Amino acid sequence: MSEKIYIGVDLGGTAIKVGICNEEGQLLHTYEGPTEVDKGPETIVDNIERYVRLVVEQSPFNWEQVAGVGAGVAGFTNVREGIIIFAPNVGLRDFHIRQILEERLDKPVKIDNDANVAALGEAWGGAGKGIENCVCYTLGTGVGGGIIIDGKIYQGFSGLAGELGHMSVVPDLEAIQCGCGKIGCLETVSSATGIIRMAKDAVARGDRTELALVEDITAKDVFDAAKVGDEVALRIVNRAAFYLGKSLAAVAVVLNPEVFIIGGGVSKAGDILFNEVRSVFEKLTPEPVQAGLRIEPATLGNDAGMVGAAGLFLRS
Ligand SMILES: [Zn+2]
Structure with a gap:
């Protein structure tokens, strides 16, 4: 199997939802775990990394097929720099999430705010397909x-x-x-x-x-x-x-x-x-x-x- 897959991370205040999509915007496999906001940024990043690796392990795909990891964050984001400016519900401020995740996952990472990402999801794989x-x-x-x-x-x-x-x-x-x-x-x-x-x-x-x-x-x-x-x-x-x-x-x-x-x-x-x-x-x-x-x-x-x-x- 050499099909490319894309991982989407929905980072919310309560849960982190992680899903695998194919190039057609079909959601093929998901994993969900707690964000654990109260434990601080280090734990949140640990959790994202763990859930992203788990969702791939539990799927029929392998890590080499992952072409990129995108994350939607409930809060203000700087898309170009890959920074969470302020995400009150997730307790993150001026957080260089793209750089951190790219280093940990060794995959390209992109971020945007949750409303934009939800709109793109509907446009790509939902009501606006x-x-x-x-x-x-x-x-x-x-x-x-x-x-x-x-x-x-x-x-x-x-x-x-x-x-x-x-x-x-x-x-x-x-x-x-x-x-x-x-x-x-x-x-x-x-x-x-x-x-x-x-x-x-x-x-x-x-x-x-x-x-x-x-x-x-x-x-x-x-x-x-x-x-x-x-x-x-x-x-x-x-x-x-x-x-x-x-x-x-x-x-x-x-x-x-x-x-x-x-x-x-x-x-x-x-x-x-x-x-x-x-x-x-x-x-x-x-x-x-x-x-x-x-x-x-x-x-x-x-x-x-x-x-x-x-x-x-x-x-x-
Ligand atoms: Zn207003």
Whole structure:
């Protein structure tokens, strides 16, 4: 066997997920172990090295077939220098991860942030397979994003392109402050956190909703209530969908993508979210820009990070 394989590492605060991909972006074999953030950088690097070697040992492939190791990191990264600038959840700062891993593994290493890598994963092996131009939104605790142009991650001037969660879309009178320090960001309304906040506000105001009976409201509770006709919950879902659709419309006229891929926990809401997003998008976007454009749910789920990290070698 001389087929080349690529290893993708998804470095998160709790777990390190490692996967082997072939040149077509298919995930063939995976391994997952704890990050052990509390034990410090040395242990984290030891763990990455161990899991990368283990995933190959446990697979039908051999070490010589490994053409590169890519890593997606939850945090700010300097892609060109291969440095983690700051990854709060992983406890790493100004960390020369590429150099360290290249020395330990004796393989070329590339890194990028988790949102870009997830976008690349979906574009390469997921919902955007075969698509050269797509934009991905990840709706989770926050809203992450990644832009794929001509099959590659678009980095921008300093690697901050694709910070879609911080598009200012909410009008000032309704806007609240975002974690980034600015007001009116998409993330304040279309993330799980934003949806939960709107639900809690409605309950606190005394709005008539079954959510008032829920002890610790989650985004899923809001979607479930909306699906059975709770008007307050439906209003919240529509508001999250409206600003997401508005953001898509703005991006569409700038980048002319073929597909918008929407992933993350909130995207599991399904049609109740997607139908409204598509309807808002159609209202706000010029028809020629809409032609052929699709808005699709992500398909790789938690595997997107591993696939995209492996794809850094072929698609960046
Ligand atoms: Zn923001």
